[in-house]
Amino acid sequence: MDIFSKLIQRKFRNIAGERYEEIARRYREFLLLPEEFVLPEIRSILMPVDRFSGEIPSELYETLSAYSGASVTVVYISEKRTLSLIEQTLGKEEAEKLRRAKMEFAERLSHEIASRLEKHDLRVETRHFIGSKSDDVIELAEREKFDLLVVSRSYGSEVTRTCPMSPVVLKIVQHVKIPVVVY
Amino acid sequence: MEGNVAMTVALAVFLITYAMIISERVHRTVAALFGAAIVLFLRIVPWDAVPEHLDLDTIFLLIGMMIIVNTARESGLFEYIAIKTAKFAKGSPMKVLILFSVVTALISSVLDNVTTVLLLTPMLLYITKLMDVNPVPFLLAEVFSSNIGGTATLIGDPPNIMIGSAAGLSFNEFLFNMGPIAVVDLLVSLGLIYLLYRNAMNVSEAKRNRILSTIEGLSEEEAVRDYGLFKKSVTVIIGVILLFFVHDRLGIEPAVVALVGASTLLLWSKMEPDEILEKVEWTAIFFFIGLFILVGALVETGVIERTARWILGYIGNTGEALLVITWFSAIASAVVDNIPLTAAMIPLIKAMSASMDVYPLWWALSLGACLGGNGTAIGASANVVVLGIAAREGVRITFMDFLKVGMTIMFVTVMVGVGMLWVRYIGV
Numbered sequence: 001m002d003i004f005s006k007l008i009q010r011k012f013r014n015i016a017g018e019r020y021e022e023i024a025r026r027y028r029e030f031l032l033l034p035e036e037f038v039l040p041e042i043r044s045i046l047m048p049v050d051r052f053s054g055e056i057p058s059e060l061y062e063t064l065s066a067y068s069g070a071s072v073t074v075v076y077i078s079e080k081r082t083l084s085l086i087e088q089t090l091g092k093e094e095a096e097k098l099r100r101a102k103m104e105f106a107e108r109l110s111h112e113i114a115s116r117l118e119k120h121d122l123r124v125e126t127r128h129f130i131g132s133k134s135d136d137v138i139e140l141a142e143r144e145k146f147d148l149l150v151v152s153r154s155y156g157s158e159v160t161r162t163c164p165m166s167p168v169v170l171k172i173v174q175h176v177k178i179p180v181v182v183y
Numbered sequence: 184m185e186g187n188v189a190m191t192v193a194l195a196v197f198l199i200t201y202a203m204i205i206s207e208r209v210h211r212t213v214a215a216l217f218g219a220a221i222v223l224f225l226r227i228v229p230w231d232a233v234p235e236h237l238d239l240d241t242i243f244l245l246i247g248m249m250i251i252v253n254t255a256r257e258s259g260l261f262e263y264i265a266i267k268t269a270k271f272a273k274g275s276p277m278k279v280l281i282l283f284s285v286v287t288a289l290i291s292s293v294l295d296n297v298t299t300v301l302l303l304t305p306m307l308l309y310i311t312k313l314m315d316v317n318p319v320p321f322l323l324a325e326v327f328s329s330n331i332g333g334t335a336t337l338i339g340d341p342p343n344i345m346i347g348s349a350a351g352l353s354f355n356e357f358l359f360n361m362g363p364i365a366v367v368d369l370l371v372s373l374g375l376i377y378l379l380y381r382n383a384m385n386v387s388e389a390k391r392n393r394i395l396s397t398i399e400g401l402s403e404e405e406a407v408r409d410y411g412l413f414k415k416s417v418t419v420i421i422g423v424i425l426l427f428f429v430h431d432r433l434g435i436e437p438a439v440v441a442l443v444g445a446s447t448l449l450l451w452s453k454m455e456p457d458e459i460l461e462k463v464e465w466t467a468i469f470f471f472i473g474l475f476i477l478v479g480a481l482v483e484t485g486v487i488e489r490t491a492r493w494i495l496g497y498i499g500n501t502g503e504a505l506l507v508i509t510w511f512s513a514i515a516s517a518v519v520d521n522i523p524l525t526a527a528m529i530p531l532i533k534a535m536s537a538s539m540d541v542y543p544l545w546w547a548l549s550l551g552a553c554l555g556g557n558g559t560a561i562g563a564s565a566n567v568v569v570l571g572i573a574a575r576e577g578v579r580i581t582f583m584d585f586l587k588v589g590m591t592i593m594f595v596t597v598m599v600g601v602g603m604l605w606v607r608y609i610g611v
Contacts (some may be wrong), residue, residue, distance in 0.1 A: 004582035005574070008560055010207045012571025014466075015564050017299055020572060027305045030405045069497070115515065 041066040045122075046146040048075045048137045049109060052166065053152035056113060060183045064150070065120035073146070076106035076128045077136055103128055134171045141176045145169050150181045193227050193480040200477060204520055210465040211520065215473025222480035229483075236479030237297040240348035240438045242340075243473055246463060247441025248338060251423065252294050253462040254448050256302070262406035263413070265306035266288070269401065274394035276316055276384040281373060283307050284324045288332030288369050292339045293424055296329045297567040304572045307426075313394045318578050320380035322569050323585070327372045327557050327592050329558035329565040334553035334600075335365035337437055338427065341471075342525035342552035348438075349529045350545045353431035360546045364603050368596040369555070375592060412452050419448040467558070470522070478526045487527075491534035501539045502609040506601065508532070513597045516555025517562040517589075525552045543608035550600040558593035560585040 012020075045067065049056075064072070078099065110126035117124045129136075133156045141149055146175035149172070153159060156168025164183070173180055200218035205212045228236065258483070268286045273277040283303065290299045305326055308492050313320035334341035337347040337357040347357060377384070388392070407413050421446035425434075430440050449456055481487050498504045508528070515524050525548065532544050556563025560570055560582050568587075570580055 006559065007207055008567055008582070009574065010384050010573075011561060011564075013566040014207065016297060016568050016571065019569075020301055020575075024305055026259075027309070030262075030401070031306075031309050100403055113577050 034097050042147045043070050043152055044146045045070055045072045045148045046070055046141055047150045048077065048155060049113065050106060050155060051077060052154045052157055054154055057183060061116055061120055064122060068121035071123040071125060074110045074124060074126045076110055077133050078102045078130045079133055080130050083130060134168045137172050138175045141178055145179055148179050149176055153182050189227050190484040190486055192225060193222060193484040194486050196221050197477055197481055199372065201523060202518060204523060206247050212470040215470050215477060219473040219476035222476060227484060232483065236475050237472060238345065238348050239476055240436055241344050242468060243438035244441045245468060246343050249463045250445035251457055253346050254300050254452060255420060258409050258412035258416050259407040260413055260416055261302035265303050265402045266401050266403040266406055269306060269310050269398050271330040274391040274398060276314055276386055279310055280321055280324055284328035284373055287325055287328040287520060289503055291329040291332030292335040294335050296340065297568055299326060300329050300565045300568050304313055304569050308576050313397055314386050317383040319580055320376050320383050322573055323588055324376045326566050326569045328369060328413060330553060330563050331365050331368045331372060331558050335362045336447060340553045342521050343549050344526050345529060346545050346549050350527050352545060354427040354437060355431065361549055364600040365376045367599055371595055371599055372592050375595065379588060400610050402611065415448065415451050419444050474523050478530060487530040488534050491531050491561045495535060495538050501543055504539060505543050505547045505604060508544050509551045509597060509601050512548055512551030513555035513593060517558025517593060521552040521563065522558055537552065543604060546604055550597060553594060553597050554600065558577065
């Protein structure tokens with residue numbers, strides 16, 4: 001009977017092989033796979049933000065509201081390399097001024113996001129520190145065992161038409177092992 | 184080349200090509216073109232006679248319909264239909280079986296079977312996974328419905344296109360003669376599938392509600408990639424079908440209807456012609472060209488005429504011929520590709536026209552060639568496509584599994600069809 005199975009496969013390849021691949025790919029775009037029927041339990045969410053992230057769309061708040069009761073850690077990381085560059089070129093005082101301004105902005109932004117998230121029954125913790133926008137997020141996700149990472153596609157740098165996702169986000173997505181929502 | 188030698192060579196080339204097509208070691212188009220090249224090289228078919236043997240009606244009808252189908256496919260029309268059908272079924276296995284079979288049969292009756300099953304099977308498999316039921320009866324019903332639906336019209340299956348073109352039969356004649364048979368056969372095959380697999384049709388109420396909520400969550404709008412093209416495709420398909428109904432009254436060939444539809448859609452959709460034309464299954468078109476030349480060699484050398492005379496020595500009237508042609512083409516189609524079989528049978532029936540009324544025999548050939556494909560897993564392209572998709576998705580249907588059900592369906596549906604033709608043309 002193996003002969004017939006091989007014959008059918010050969011005929012299938014000749015008749016419809018490539019066409020089927022294309023159709024299956026299109027169906028996968030809007031049909032959930034069986035393993036996707038079960039929603040993973042989400043208890044902790046990591047949400048890095050910065051001045052490039054832009055305004056968070058209301059759809060994202062609605063999506064996150066599905067995980068009511070979960071804790072969301074909103075992290076604002078000021079890029080260490082940028083600050084040291086400023087220090088080297090403009091001096092320590094200017095660097096300190098910039099750091100303070102960044103922290104104030106971080107405080108304001110985190111507070112704004114936190115109050116919106118809390119309305120959806122989510123517990124929010126905010127953190128601000130100086131470090132690497134990509135490496136620290138990757139490390140945090142791994143070390144503190146977050147269940148979900150939510151990040152703007154323009155986190156870390158502005159996006160362009162030719163590059164619709166920032167290199168920082170690309171690096172994070174490639175390295176974290178948890179589910180990621182890119183908005 | 185001398186008469187008898189030419190006859191032997193033509194027959195040998197034809198049989199070797201058939202063997203190559205059956206084995207599928209060589210692509211069927213390559214086999215047919217190689218065979219055609221040999222008979223042309225040996226001048227068994229003189230170059231001047233090639234246009235006589237090439238059935239341009241069939242070739243252009245196929246090209247026209249392929250352009251329409253491939254353009255419509257780009258819009259997401261078929262995925263839209265698949266999701267709508269799934270929603271109508273409301274998570275009931277029985278409704279899934281019936282609705283998908285009916286939709287498949289309807290689409291297959293106007294568009295090609297391979298495209299129909301290619302686009303509906305992934306959705307059917309997805310729903311059976313959701314329902315957590317044995318997908319085999321649903322897939323088998325899909326195959327049988329596609330082959331039965333294709334029997335109903337002039338444009339439903341390539342053998343019908345070839346028969347219609349060779350015998351000058353109209354779309355309405357096909358619908359009038361084969362449509363009722365297809366409807367009864369579809370009901371019979373669904374009944375048989377239900378009887379054989381009724382245990383697979385049960386789903387608990389709780390599971391059904393869960394399925395329903397998942398299916399309701401699917402959006403058919405998401406499947407539509409280009410709304411403008413979607414509307415234009417539906418309009419053109421409906422227009423083409425309406426034109427087919429009146430083509431004989433207007434005195435235009437079915438191929439012209441298909442070409443008008445295809446060119447209208449190309450013009451209206453403003454799609455790149457390169458993009459659409461490259462999706463026309465040129466391998467199938469060249470397969471037909473090769474076959475027409477190969478069969479032309481049998482006609483030129485007198486093989487067909489001799490075979491017809493030999494058959495007529497045993498068959499005395501149209502009734503006997505009806506039975507022989509139906510059953511021979513059905514059983515042969517279960518093993519051999521029905522396209523080369525029909526290509527060889529057409530000149531044979533034409534040759535018999537001097538001795539008897541062959542009009543009912545065209546329907547007999549259509550019935551056998553289209554429904555015979557249900558007999559085995561390799562009997563028709565739709566069978567191979569559904570089984571191939573199933574295998575890729577981890578559902579194993581062996582040759583024997585198919586044979587047991589397929590042969591039953593084939594014998595019962597052909598018997599029903601023969602009975603209906605007999606009553607209409609021979610009398611009780």
